[in-house]
Amino acid sequence: MKNLVKTMRKPNWNFALNAVMTLCMLAIIGIGFLIKHTLLQGQECKTIYGQNKELYLLNMDRHQWGNIHFILGLVFCGLLTLHIFLHWKVITVIYHKIIKAQLAKRILAFGFIIICSILILIPFFITPKIEPIKKGKGRQVTLVTDFNSNLPYLCNVN
Template sequence: MKKTDWQYLVDTLLFLCIVGIAFIGFLMGLFIPKGPTAPESAKYFLGLHRHQWGNIHFYLSITFTVLIIIHLILSWKWIKAKARQIFKGRWATALILTAIASFLVLFLFWSLYPKVPGAYEDYGIRAGERARRQQLSKEGYPIREEKYKETHGEEHEETLTRGRLAEDTSGILITGRMTLYDLEDKTGIPARKIADKLGVPSNAPLNETLGRLRKRYFFTMQEVKDVVTSLMKK
């Protein structure tokens, strides 16, 4: 293949990569919800979770970077000649400043982006939540104690739930990380039937974890155990 053929191929692949990167960027920024309050079922698009789209975005970015380097190598003679034509004897300085400017763009976005320590406080859970809180505490930022107690209280409740259920006649281990579909698999009781007993509305996603559902619809893990036990006796 001629050099121009390679340039055409690389430029075509660059175009495909940037289209994919832009598409996923708009998809994640405008359409797929994020954060702990959004239902997990809403974080899927075309069968892929938000994090999976993020992985594809990352791989495309790596590919794009490699192709950019190849593109610069293939076009280096033209770039150098054009820089000499425009900037004369200072062409080397101009190219160096252009390279530096690419990093300055990143710094510009970083400096302009608002830095609010508590903005993502609700994103962490368990170990991640504790690590985030410790970091903020080291930096001197105030920590909302009620959130900390709520998180640790949930862990404590889950631990107690495991202990109680180990002795329960149903013999089913129920934790906040399980979904109603998990209960259906373990007990044979339809997930919708359990949801109705717990007061979960018909439009609620049954593939949400019990930990999130109980916060949203105000039931306890003990009530889940009682409902499952009563339905298994029928």
């Protein structure tokens, strides 16, 4: 193992990091397509299969695949941060070559940081629109009576 670390030079580490980032991004994209087009949500599933069904792939439903999608997104963010850290010198050299004026450099960097911060933090500060479920939309629950006892219980009819 010690020899492996010694023989791995910076280009080899960069290649390995880029390969893992590529695989991670492809998995994120693939799972996104899986959730959107294969493991359909309620109304789309009902339209295709005639009734509301739970769809599974590898014993996981769309919500469990969504959790994997989210975790891979976090892993990718960590790898991207490491990638930026390892390439910081190259980034700054190219940035200084492209933009000559000091004021423009600062404005552009500040604007970029603001945009990135907004994109990351906005989900924590917005609230969804809340509306009551209209008839014929969403899950419907019907009151059913058990024949063995006269106690009513709730049952999903979907």
